[in-house]
Amino acid sequence: GPSGDQIAAAKASWNTVKNNQVDILYAVFKANPDIQTAFSQFAGKDLDSIKGTPDFSKHAGRVVGLFSEVMDLLGNDANTPTILAKAKDFGKSHKSRASPAQLDNFRKSLVVYLKGATKWDSAVESSWAPVLDFVFSTLKNEL
Numbered sequence: 424g425p426s427g428d429q430i431a432a433a434k435a436s437w438n439t440v441k442n443n444q445v446d447i448l449y450a451v452f453k454a455n456p457d458i459q460t461a462f463s464q465f466a467g468k469d470l471d472s473i474k475g476t477p478d479f480s481k482h483a484g485r486v487v488g489l490f491s492e493v494m495d496l497l498g499n500d501a502n503t504p505t506i507l508a509k510a511k512d513f514g515k516s517h518k519s520r521a522s523p524a525q526l527d528n529f530r531k532s533l534v535v536y537l538k539g540a541t542k543w544d545s546a547v548e549s550s551w552a553p554v555l556d557f558v559f560s561t562l563k564n565e566l
């Protein structure tokens with residue numbers, strides 16, 4: 424798994440953008456129309472038109488919020504059972520909604536977003552990589 428230093432660096436990076444939930448979900452949908460389509464209330468709608476709606480920000484808050492909760496829990500071994508329980512819940516609710524390939528694409532879009540919106544260098548990149556490996560493999564294991 425990621426080292427304590429890698430976790431600390433990824434958390435510091437995440438803290439600079441964690442409130443940009445709408446922009447992050449927008450970036451994921453823009454790059455992956457199939458993920459947008461899975462949300463019945465957004466399927467077939469123009470992404471730029473829905474971006475400013477309360478419903479979009481509600482869903483962005485939920486989706487990005489879960490990722491954020493896991494980021495907050497990382498770095499303390501005592502939190503591992505809580506992370507696993509959240510991943511289990513995610514698996515239950517997403518088994519019929521999301522594929523492993525979609526999760527890989529979600530991760531890729533998140534990294535593209537981070538590259539554009541944070542101070543990005545090789546140290547930050549090499550800290551994020553094992554953290555994202557851990558978070559996304561934990562989620563995928565429950566799908």
Ligand code: HEM
Nearest residue numbers: 458461462463485486487489490516520521522525526529
């Ligand atoms: C990558 C493909 C994904 C697809 C296709 C997908 C699809 C969906 C759909 C259709 C909903 C229901 C929306 C509604 O209530 O109308 C939902 C809810 C939710 N998603 Fe995802 N999702 C994906 C990834 C993620 C990721 C990566 C996270 C967080 C790490 C996440 C967190 C949530 C949460 C917290 C909810 C609300 C609670 C629930 O219904 O389980 N999703 N997702």
